[in-house]
Amino acid sequence: MLAYHDVLEARQRISPYVRRTPLIKSVTLSRDLDTNVYLKYELFQKTGSFKPRGAFNQLLQLSPQQCRVGVVAVSGGNYAQAVAYAAKVLGVRTLICMPAYTPKNYLAATKSYGAEVEILPTIADAFERVREYQEQGWTPTHPYDDPHLMAGNGTLGLELAEDLPEVTDVLISIGGGGLLGGNLVSLKGIKPEVRIWGVETEGSDTMGQALRAGKPVPIQPASLAKTLGAPIISEDALHLAQQYLERHVLVTDREAFAAELYLLERTKVITELAASCTLAAARQLKGAFGEDNHVVLVLCGGNASLDNLMEYRQKLGEV
Numbered sequence: 001m002l003a004y005h006d007v008l009e010a011r012q013r014i015s016p017y018v019r020r021t022p023l024i025k026s027v028t029l030s031r032d033l034d035t036n037v038y039l040k041y042e043l044f045q046k047t048g049s050f051k052p053r054g055a056f057n058q059l060l061q062l063s064p065q066q067c068r069v070g071v072v073a074v075s076g077g078n079y080a081q082a083v084a085y086a087a088k089v090l091g092v093r094t095l096i097c098m099p100a101y102t103p104k105n106y107l108a109a110t111k112s113y114g115a116e117v118e119i120l121p122t123i124a125d126a127f128e129r130v131r132e133y134q135e136q137g138w139t140p141t142h143p144y145d146d147p148h149l150m151a152g153n154g155t156l157g158l159e160l161a162e163d164l165p166e167v168t169d170v171l172i173s174i175g176g177g178g179l180l181g182g183n184l185v186s187l188k189g190i191k192p193e194v195r196i197w198g199v200e201t202e203g204s205d206t207m208g209q210a211l212r213a214g215k216p217v218p219i220q221p222a223s224l225a226k227t228l229g230a231p232i233i234s235e236d237a238l239h240l241a242q243q244y245l246e247r248h249v250l251v252t253d254r255e256a257f258a259a260e261l262y263l264l265e266r267t268k269v270i271t272e273l274a275a276s277c278t279l280a281a282a283r284q285l286k287g288a289f290g291e292d293n294h295v296v297l298v299l300c301g302g303n304a305s306l307d308n309l310m311e312y313r314q315k316l317g318e319v
Helices: 004-014 027-033 051-059 064-069 078-090 104-112 123-135 147-153 155-163 178-190 206-213 235-244 253-267 273-284 306-316
Strands: 023-025 036-041 071-074 094-099 116-120 139-141 169-173 195-201 247-251 294-299
Touching (some): 004 051, 004 155, 004 178, 023 155, 051 078, 051 139, 051 147, 071 078, 078 094, 078 104, 094 104, 104 116, 116 123, 147 155, 147 178, 147 235, 155 294, 169 178, 169 273, 178 235, 195 273, 206 235, 247 273, 253 273, 253 306, 273 294
Parallel strands (some): 036 294, 094 116, 169 195, 195 247
Antiparallel strands (some): 023 036
């Protein structure tokens, strides 16, 4: 199981390669929610999401032989770009297996970082293809269910707690659990009393279903928040959530999209639904926060295109 010292070691390892992203108080959101609200702008990380933190921590622990043969990964989203970027910086050969539904902007960005890309019909086909490459000697890296990745992702929480020692609440979205798991460990390691709220969108509630069942449950992701579309939660992330999570919060795609538009209008940044859902959740939880609370929304990614916004508007209508 991931431990606090793993996150500290990851920070030493990856600090030359990742950005310390800003944490800024939002006057508008603080007024709207009657508390003190801060935004952790992780979408300003290189590649547009938090993912390089974990990807660098994975690749920096490869042997020279593994680097020469290459790594292979599955991703239809931000992890693909992160691995491709980290591999380019570190000189590691990389192949990304991507499902056919991958948005064009993600595909183009991944190729621009120099990774080889193979398109498969489904995410299940992509994972099967990775197993075939592994048999040929390639080293697989997992997009969320990996302790090295979680440790790297947990460095976000270290920054947050240092920049806002008075933090009382943190809202983090959940895909496969790699971001949540790492930051449950780092934040609770620094400040045990901090409340951490995990957020999912309807149709991609891998953690919600797992918490109810007491074990990981396979799902068919159906949310518009594609970067939350993991088919099953990490077992380690589930155990950490059972131990440390304050509460699981479920929001609709419509609520996440309304929050996305609000953040665009008021903060001038375009987030993914996977990031704006934290604001939608904070609105649900408004009664849980008071004037003495210091609430952080983790804006985990910003790789949303104009085409995405138009698709959301078409499918969801006016919000």
